[in-house]
Amino acid sequence: MPTIKDPAPGWNAISRALSAIYDQGPSKEFKPPVPYAQGGADPLDAVLAFCSSTTEPHWHYITFGFSDLYEKESEVDDLSGYGFELSFRLIASHGNGVPPEWPVALLNQLARAVYESGSTIHDKQHHVLARPIDMVGGVRLNAVLIVKDNELPVLDTANGRVEFLQVVGLHVDESDALKCLKVDRLIDVFREKESKNLVTNPRRRSLLEDPVLKAEVESGAQKEQQSVSEIKCALAEWIFTHKITIAFGREIIPQLKNSLISRLEDGTSLTISDGDSTVVFESGASPGLAIEDTVLVITLGIDEAKQFVASISENASRIHTLPNLPIDIEFVESPNSDAKSNMMETLL
Numbered sequence: 364m365p366t367i368k369d370p371a372p373g374w375n376a377i378s379r380a381l382s383a384i385y386d387q388g389p390s391k392e393f394k395p396p397v398p399y400a401q402g403g404a405d406p407l408d409a410v411l412a413f414c415s416s417t418t419e420p421h422w423h424y425i426t427f428g429f430s431d432l433y434e435k436e437s438e439v440d441d442l443s444g445y446g447f448e449l450s451f452r453l454i455a456s457h458g459n460g461v462p463p464e465w466p467v468a469l470l471n472q473l474a475r476a477v478y479e480s481g482s483t484i485h486d487k488q489h490h491v492l493a494r495p496i497d498m499v500g501g502v503r504l505n506a507v508l509i510v511k512d513n514e515l516p517v518l519d520t521a522n523g524r525v526e527f528l529q530v531v532g533l534h535v536d537e538s539d540a541l542k543c544l545k546v547d548r549l550i551d552v553f554r555e556k557e558s559k560n561l562v563t564n565p566r567r568r569s570l571l572e573d574p575v576l577k578a579e580v581e582s583g584a585q586k587e588q589q590s591v592s593e594i595k596c597a598l599a600e601w602i603f604t605h606k607i608t609i610a611f612g613r614e615i616i617p618q619l620k621n622s623l624i625s626r627l628e629d630g631t632s633l634t635i636s637d638g639d640s641t642v643v644f645e646s647g648a649s650p651g652l653a654i655e656d657t658v659l660v661i662t663l664g665i666d667e668a669k670q671f672v673a674s675i676s677e678n679a680s681r682i683h684t685l686p687n688l689p690i691d692i693e694f695v696e697s698p699n700s701d702a703k704s705n706m707m708e709t710l711l
Contacts, residue, residue, distance in 0.1 A: 424467065506535050530563075644663060675694070
């Protein structure tokens with residue numbers, strides 16, 4: 364008797380894993396009115412929402428669409444599609460027996476970002492988004508953190524491996540804090556003070572209102588600023604005619620303002636490079652400059668450095684000068700050299 368081929372081995376493997384946790388099935392299944400392959404706007408084939416009572420009542424959303432749900436399409440033998448599906452846990456409102464639809468829009472936007480950029484999503488990734496996570500501004504959370512969903516197992520399907528990555532809503536200051544705070548530390552605080560399962564509560568207050576955590580972040584930021592010796596950016600061009608004109612990418616302004624004075628006060632230097640040309644600021648008793656091939660070395664006293672940092676503006680038309688040196692500096696928009704790393708900020 365011929366074996367009947369499973370037409371959707373990926374889909375069915377995910378369904379079986381979910382049935383082992385939620386024996387009553389999903390509370391709601393969201394599907395796009397027009398499939399993405401037929402010109403529809405939403406890339407995901409479906410998002411299922413389950414009612415969960417673990418730790419606290421919440422809705423547990425699971426995507427179907429990042430992995431190979433039907434035929435094997437991924438060229439990577441041991442991965443099904445992108446090798447993951449996303450989940451999202453939203454605290455359940457009292458008396459509301461219907462899962463809200465806005466998390467589905469968020470998950471589809473993440474899928475659209477992946478599909479259109481060719482980039483991917485991975486554990487401990489975090490992004491500040493262009494709009495609140497509910498897509499309309501009705502919530503206070505404007506960033507997301509990606510973590511492994513500890514309740515869902517890694518699956519070895521007929522089409523390859525699939526893991527479940529959970530999207531967690533963050534405040535912008537929490538995401539910014541991850542520049543100098545370990546992700547695991549923030550997760551531990553979240554589990555302790557908010558939710559063991561990292562359930563998103565759109566109305567919660569920032570974890571950084573805790574003075575202990577805030578002090579930890581501020582201390583880490585100060586150490587990071589002092590330790591920065593090189594800023595790599597998309598634009599650090601300079602030309603020498605009757606004077607030197609420098610164009611830096613505007614994105615380096617926060618790092619430059621935070622690092623320059625502390626580096627010079629320590630008697631060390633700060634290097635800014637775009638890979639083709641380099642500008643080095645170093646400390647000296649009096650202002651000076653030197654050119655070594657594609658490297659411009661600027662010597663500044665502490666007082667001159669402080670005057671320069673105090674004058675820095677993000678105004679695109681503003682030309683900044685260095686005290687007692689024939690140098691003009693402008694901060695401009697950099698060419699988009701890393702579109703994939705900014706795919707969520709661009710597309711969300």
